[in-house]
Structures are given as structure tokens and as C-alpha cells.
Amino acid sequence: MGRTIQSLERAAAVLRLLAGGERRLGLSDIASAIGLAKATTHGLLRTLQQEGFVEQDPGSGRYQLGAELLRLGNSYLDVHELRARALVWTDDLARASGEAAYVGVLHQRGVLIVHHVFRPDESRQVLEVGAMQPLHSTALGKVIAAFDPVAHNEVMEDELTAITERTVTDSGTFARNLELVRARGWASDVGETWDGVASVAAPIVDRRRMPVGAVGITGAVERMQIGSDLDPRLVAAVRDCARSVSRDLGAGRF
Structure with missing residues (x-):
């Protein structure tokens, strides 16, 4: 087994302790429960408090879980709710299109694939x-960058590196492409990320009409295109899937 980081183990022990039992605990109670000296425990609590994971009641001096954990927990639940809502619809999308279907979300200045249905x-x-x-460069990424302000800022701050000869690397051209994505409601990638591979993606929104991810399909260019254009039947199927998942997330009809 690999070596672990002791300070992280201790911090995790503090959080688990505060998550169960009494709502608030004092320094002595916490130190005794996890078997550490008060000074060491106080240092852990102070660091966790600075990061928002722990809060201290000003009146009693007791500690409780902080709001940052709630935010992280909501993010976890949002992603898992998105995946759960997308399961049936992406299965249908893969069957209807004959291509692999994906659901992606913004993560660390990229797109994290949270669900994948095989071709x-x-x-x-x-x-x-x-x-x-x-x-x-990807259809999923362009959709997220077009509709999510955080993703838009991140991608425009980064250098647009060439992945293939077709990758757009000029920031002005890329910004105009995102305007087109917003106007038509879907994005494409034809050989910009993988040679000979094309993708189509559309945004998924929640009950607040806020973008929470994107759904798309990927396949060989010759199957995805009719002549030099993407097959409109496939574009329509992706957009219908995105609307269906969004409605299941509470977005209503749009």
C-alpha cells in the first residue's frame, strides 16, 4: 500500500467527527476523540476554517462543518444527478445515431467525461x-465554453494549442466560432481533435436554465457527414437528447 499524508488523514478524521454525533464540538472534545494534542488539533481546525470546511461559533467557540463542504457536496450531487438523468436518453441517442454518446462537464479547465455509451x-x-x-477543440468543450461563463473565461485565457492541422488556434476566430455555437445551439468538431473523427454536441441546462454540461456523439467523419456538411439528422438527435435531459433536470420546455 502506498504511503499516505498524515496531515490529510487527520483533517479527514476531524471532518468525519464533525459530520456525525453532536452538531458542534469543542477543541478538547475533538482532540480527545481523534487522539491528538490540543495544539495539533487547533492547527488542523484553524487551517480547515481558513479553507471554509469548518466554522467556529463565536459565542461558544465550538466547531461545526463549514459551507464550503456543502458547496462541494452540491457539485458532487449535481454531476451524479446529471449522469443519472442522462442514462436513458443517451442510450436512445446511441441507438438512434449509431455512434458513441458522451456526457461531459467542466473540470479543471477541460471537459470531464462523466458518462459514455458505446457505439x-x-x-x-x-x-x-x-x-x-x-x-x-472538442464539440463538448466548445458547447461548454460557449454557454458557461466560467468555462468561456478559462478557455479565452489559455493558449489555444494545435492538436491537429484543423484545430483553431486564433483567439479571434475561436471567439467568433463560440458566437455561432450560441446562436445555433450546438457545436461541432470535424478533425480538430482526432484526425478522421467528427463530433456534435449540445448544452444541458438545469432548472435555473444554467449550463451544467453537454451531451454529444462522436464517430468517423464519413459516417457523420453528408458531403461536406454534418448530417442534420444526427444534429437533431443530439439536440433532442440535450433538451430531454434538461427537461428531466427541471428546465421545462425550451
């Missing part, structure tokens, strides 16, 4: 859940 054929495929994709 419905007998070909060998690798599950890509947990993989990261670039914001600036």
Missing part, C-alpha cells in the same frame, strides 16, 4: 468515463 456495433471500444478532453 452499438460489435467493434472493440474503451470506456472513457473519467477521461479529460480539451475545451477549445
